[in-house]
Amino acid sequence: MMKREKVLIESSEVIAKDTVEMVLYSMYISDVAKPGQFIHIAVEGHTLRRPISIATVDRERETITILFKIDGSGTKQLAEYSVGKELDVIGPLGNGFPVNERDGSTILLIGGGIGVPPLYNLGKLLVKEGFNVKSILGFQTGASVFYEDYFKQLGETYVVTNDGSYGHQGFVTDVMSEVGDFDTYYSCGPIPMLKAIKERLPEKHGFLSLEERMGCGVGACYACVVKTRDEQGYKKICHDGPVFTSQEVIL
Amino acid sequence: MSIDLSVELPGLHLKNPVMPASGCFGFGREYSRFYDLSKLGAVIMKAATKEARLGNNTPRVAETSSGMLNAIGLQNPGVHKIIEEEVPFLASYDTSIIANIAGSSIEEYELVARTFNETENVHALELNISCPNVKEGGIQFGTDLNMAAKVTERVKLASRLPVYVKLSPNVSNIVEMAKAVEAAGADGLSMINTLTGMQIHLPSKRPLLANRTGGLSGPAIKPVAIRMIYEVSQHVSIPIIGMGGIETAEDVLEFLLAGASAVAVGTANFQNPFACPDIIDALPATLATYGFDSVQDAIGKGVLSL
Numbered sequence: 001m002m003k004r005e006k007v008l009i010e011s012s013e014v015i016a017k018d019t020v021e022m023v024l025y026s027m028y029i030s031d032v033a034k035p036g037q038f039i040h041i042a043v044e045g046h047t048l049r050r051p052i053s054i055a056t057v058d059r060e061r062e063t064i065t066i067l068f069k070i071d072g073s074g075t076k077q078l079a080e081y082s083v084g085k086e087l088d089v090i091g092p093l094g095n096g097f098p099v100n101e102r103d104g105s106t107i108l109l110i111g112g113g114i115g116v117p118p119l120y121n122l123g124k125l126l127v128k129e130g131f132n133v134k135s136i137l138g139f140q141t142g143a144s145v146f147y148e149d150y151f152k153q154l155g156e157t158y159v160v161t162n163d164g165s166y167g168h169q170g171f172v173t174d175v176m177s178e179v180g181d182f183d184t185y186y187s188c189g190p191i192p193m194l195k196a197i198k199e200r201l202p203e204k205h206g207f208l209s210l211e212e213r214m215g216c217g218v219g220a221c222y223a224c225v226v227k228t229r230d231e232q233g234y235k236k237i238c239h240d241g242p243v244f245t246s247q248e249v250i251l
Numbered sequence: 252m253s254i255d256l257s258v259e260l261p262g263l264h265l266k267n268p269v270m271p272a273s274g275c276f277g278f279g280r281e282y283s284r285f286y287d288l289s290k291l292g293a294v295i296m297k298a299a300t301k302e303a304r305l306g307n308n309t310p311r312v313a314e315t316s317s318g319m320l321n322a323i324g325l326q327n328p329g330v331h332k333i334i335e336e337e338v339p340f341l342a343s344y345d346t347s348i349i350a351n352i353a354g355s356s357i358e359e360y361e362l363v364a365r366t367f368n369e370t371e372n373v374h375a376l377e378l379n380i381s382c383p384n385v386k387e388g389g390i391q392f393g394t395d396l397n398m399a400a401k402v403t404e405r406v407k408l409a410s411r412l413p414v415y416v417k418l419s420p421n422v423s424n425i426v427e428m429a430k431a432v433e434a435a436g437a438d439g440l441s442m443i444n445t446l447t448g449m450q451i452h453l454p455s456k457r458p459l460l461a462n463r464t465g466g467l468s469g470p471a472i473k474p475v476a477i478r479m480i481y482e483v484s485q486h487v488s489i490p491i492i493g494m495g496g497i498e499t500a501e502d503v504l505e506f507l508l509a510g511a512s513a514v515a516v517g518t519a520n521f522q523n524p525f526a527c528p529d530i531i532d533a534l535p536a537t538l539a540t541y542g543f544d545s546v547q548d549a550i551g552k553g554v555l556s557l
Contacts, residue, residue: 002284004524047469048314048521074314090524213310215321216521218284220277222297222326223312233305234326239281 002093002218003028006086010063012079017143018070019114020079021055023063029054029091030062035099035122036188036209036243039066039091040217043074050074051214051238053188054092055117055147056124067117067146093217094242097122097186097207099129105183106132109151110172110197112189113139118209119188120147123154134158134179138193142166173200186243195251206246212237226250254535255545258292258513260490261438262375262413263347265292265513268546269503269531272494272517273297273351273377273417274323278337279344285524290531293347295441295515296337298379299367300352301359303329308461313450318469318496319518320448322462325353325385330366342372349415353379357402360392364410376412377492378403378437381419381444383466393419393444396431403435413438415492418483420446420475429483440483441492441515443476469518470496477509484510484551498526500533504541508553 007026015021029039033054040049056065070079081087099122101107107126109119116137126133133155139145142165151157158175159167168175172189173196187197188209198208215223219239227250228235235241235249256267270293276282279294288294306326313320327333333350341348350373354360360378367373380393380402392398403416416432418425420443429440445466452459476495484491493511497503498519506514519526534546543549 004285042522046314047317047319047518048312213312215312215319216275216281216524218281218524220281221275221312221321221521222277222306222323223309223321225306225309225311225326227305232328233303 001032002090004088004090005029007089009081009083009085009087011083012081014079015067016146017141019067019144019146020070021065021067021146023065024087024089025063026089027062029089030057030059030064033057033064033092034096035125036096036118037092037094038242039064039089040093040214041078042088043077045077046074048215049090049217050078051093051217053118053209054121056121067114069114090217094238095240097209097243099126101131101184103130104132106134106181108179108182108185109133109135110185110187110189111135111137112172112193113144115187115189115193115209115211116147119186120150122186123151127154134182136160136172136175136179138162138172138189139166171196173197176200191251198246198251201246204246207243208246208249209243210237210241210249214238254538254543255547256531256534258546260512263293263349265347267292267531267534268507268513269527269534270295270349270492270513270515271520271527272515273379275517275520278333279341282520282524286528287344288341289345290528291346292513293349293374294341295349295351295377296333296341297327298325298351298353298382299327299330299333299363300325300354301330301362303327303332310460311462313459313465315448315450315467315469315471318467318471320450320460320465320467321445322460322465324462325382330363334366334370338370338372347374348372349375349377351377351379351417352406353382355385357405360402361405361409364406368411373412375438376406376410376414377441378406378414378416381417383419383421383445383447383464390419390421393428394422396427399428400431400435403432403437407436415439415441417441417444419444420472420479425479426482426486429487433487433489437489439490439492440487441494442483443472443479443495446472446475468496470498472496473502477505480506480511481509481554485554497530500530500537503530503534504537504549507546507549508551510551510554512550
């Protein structure tokens with residue numbers, strides 16, 4: 001259940017171009033958070049909170065790790081907050097990635113840019129439960145790459161950069177033919193990437209985690225909706241998602 | 252000294268003057284997970300139209316200095332579903348329920364108003380003639396004196412409930428508009444709706460909102476709301492529910508002094524899900540600090556006589 005919590009910044013570090021990794025101490029959120037959920041962070045002087053997905057959870061140390069890209073005044077200010085500061089957070093929000101695959105299945109994780117972090121938490125869980133995990137991580141350029149080593153510990157990992165300055169050149173879809181067979185995929189990243197994946201893998205069972213500009217973050221304001229194929233015609237990303245099956249959403 | 256927070260308005264016996272604003276609180280379910288909605292003076296539900304509406308494309312929100320722009324586009328499940336599924340949920344709490352109604356024609360407004368006659372649990376209507384984010388209806392009724400008067404008159408005839416007309420600030424003379432809807436039979440006013448605005452997204456060099464324009468809300472518009480309520484309250488005798496950037500109990504007192512009899516809290520709910528109960532808890536001390544022993548006592552006290 002979501003709660004409004006005060007969480008303490010334990011560490012904050014720039015780990016790639018404009019990308020900050022922040023570890024937050026929260027007994028409650030670290031205890032209940034599931035892979036794919038996010039927190040909604042208040043930034044002083046800003047009307048709206050910033051929704052940021054949870055990258056990892058450490059239940060022993062009672063911490064959660066978030067990664068965000070400095071991409072505007074809110075995230076810039078958040079990046080400037082120092083260790084020891086208390087953040088006003090609502091979370092955990094949304095429904096995480098559902099995991100109900102057959103034992104021994106091979107799972108492909110496909111992350112793009114700042115969509116990579118939530119897949120790490122999921123990947124760790126999948127490996128722990130005995131699944132084979134492969135990953136494709138896409139970034140704009142070599143300087144933006146992060147968590148490559150972490151994903152390599154989970155399994156075979158392909159890194160792609162749009163400008164070819166690191167790893168394979170191109171888009172995540174360009175290396176799909178190299179990864180071999182898999183049963184299910186989980187993906188998070190910009191909408192054009194998710195759209196390309198959906199078109200490339202029409203027959204595969206897949207889950208997409210969507211990003212959108214949010215208002216309340218709890219389902220009340222209808223700002224972050226996605227069109228769906230069901231009778232209702234839409235779902236709220238913050239409340240019904242952010243993870244959806246690739247078949248149900250119209251991107 | 253105990254401070255009396257209650258307010259009596261047409262159709263509404265409010266235990267306190269604070270209610271969440273339409274469109275910022277859905278139908279209450281989400282915020283009921285944070286606190287007991289019985290704490291609220293009333294709840295103004297998200298706009299109801301005849302049929303379900305899917306709203307605009309995304310992005311639908313953009314942050315601004317001290318505020319935000321939204322262009323949701325009146326997304327709602329339609330009046331019948333609201334009466335069947337949402338009103339009973341809210342009715343389980345000890346609070347008044349106000350239904351916000353919208354439409355793209357006078358006939359649609361009438362039909363939605365009439366449909367709310369079917370439920371015992373709605374206590375007043377808020378007539379939304381000021382939504383800036385839909386192509387048809389909405390604001391076109393709220394910026395034309397004759398249209399505003401006409402839709403008010405017809406909704407009054409169709410409904411058995413008191414009608415609060417929600418005014419748009421996007422007009423050159425809000426006093427004339429207020430007088431026109433009062434003359435047409437409005438039982439109260441609700442003001443202000445959002446101010447039309449736009450934000451250009453630098454990386455794409457295009458309007459950020461898919462709808463291009465949106466409604467500006469939040470603290471940025473509070474002085475506009477105060478000024479308009481101050482002006483209107485001197486020229487009408489019907490009560491005003493004030494709104495526009497309220498975040499604190501001090502803000503509420505400012506609205507009361509300008510002539511509002513109750514207030515609605517909108518955008519503040521997004522930053523602080525406990526905005527309404529926090530304000531309600533702080534209100535008695537704030538009133539006392541400024542020498543008032545009731546909400547009633549403060550209403551219009553800031554208005555200098557003409």
